[in-house]
Amino acid sequence: MKKLIASSPVLDGTTKMPHYTIQLLGEGGVGKTAWIKKIREDIFEKKYVGTVGLEVHPYHVETNHGIITLTLYDYYGRQEYAGPVKPTDKADATILMFDLSRKSSHKNLDYWYQQTHGEPVFVVGNKNDLEAVFTPTYHTEHDLPYWTASAKTGTIHDLLIPILRHLTGHDDLVIQGV
Ligand SMILES: Nc1nc2c(ncn2[C@@H]2O[C@H](COP(=O)(O)OP(=O)(O)OP(=O)(O)O)[C@@H](O)[C@H]2O)c(=O)[nH]1
Ligand SMILES: [Mg+2]
Numbered sequence: 001m002k003k004l005i006a007s008s009p010v011l012d013g014t015t016k017m018p019h020y021t022i023q024l025l026g027e028g029g030v031g032k033t034a035w036i037k038k039i040r041e042d043i044f045e046k047k048y049v050g051t052v053g054l055e056v057h058p059y060h061v062e063t064n065h066g067i068i069t070l071t072l073y074d075y076y077g078r079q080e081y082a083g084p085v086k087p088t089d090k091a092d093a094t095i096l097m098f099d100l101s102r103k104s105s106h107k108n109l110d111y112w113y114q115q116t117h118g119e120p121v122f123v124v125g126n127k128n129d130l131e132a133v134f135t136p137t138y139h140t141e142h143d144l145p146y147w148t149a150s151a152k153t154g155t156i157h158d159l160l161i162p163i164l165r166h167l168t169g170h171d172d173l174v175i176q177g178v
């Protein structure tokens with residue numbers, strides 16, 4: 001397994017809250033925006049509206065180790081919606097997302113992995129509420145952490161806990177208040 005390097009939290013001069021930037025990358029329609037909505041508003045939307053370029057969302061998460069501020073980078077997945085936007089080299093963590101019910105989205109992970117600028121990278125198989133139609137192998141081939149989730153039936157904990165534990169170094173971190 002590749003060594004995962006925990007980055008230091010950036011401390012804001014006034015609030016002293018740790019801050020991390022997390023980017024979501026993956027083929028169009030895999031559920032990146034759905035997860036952002038789930039995290040920020042606890043809503044699941046059936047309607048698909050492809051993201052144009054990049055949408056940036058601030059989010060505060062309350063944990064047993066204090067409040068953590070996150071900046072969530074929600075990228076286009078459809079190349080025709082990319083415009084001049086490229087994935088950032090400033091992310092503290094990258095989620096590479098694919099759709100467990102669509103094999104092409106798993107095949108395309110390599111393209112998105114090449115767009116990242118370093119570890120840690122987490123692979124998430126989204127839509128585990130649907131029938132899985134293939135066996136994912138990308139994470140084992142590339143020795144990356146992997147889990148499955150669903151923006152429809154899952155919770156914020158499913159997506160964020162492993163990442164926040166890794167970034168903070170607190171193996172007992174839990175999210176509170178949601
Ligand atoms: N059943 C199911 N549907 C989901 C899930 N996550 C997202 N969807 C649906 O999949 C479609 C695409 O979701 P988006 O979140 O817009 O996909 P995206 O990855 O942001 O797509 P782009 O912005 O084009 O890159 C929408 O119709 C969502 O309702 C899930 O976990 N389960
Ligand atoms: Mg989107």
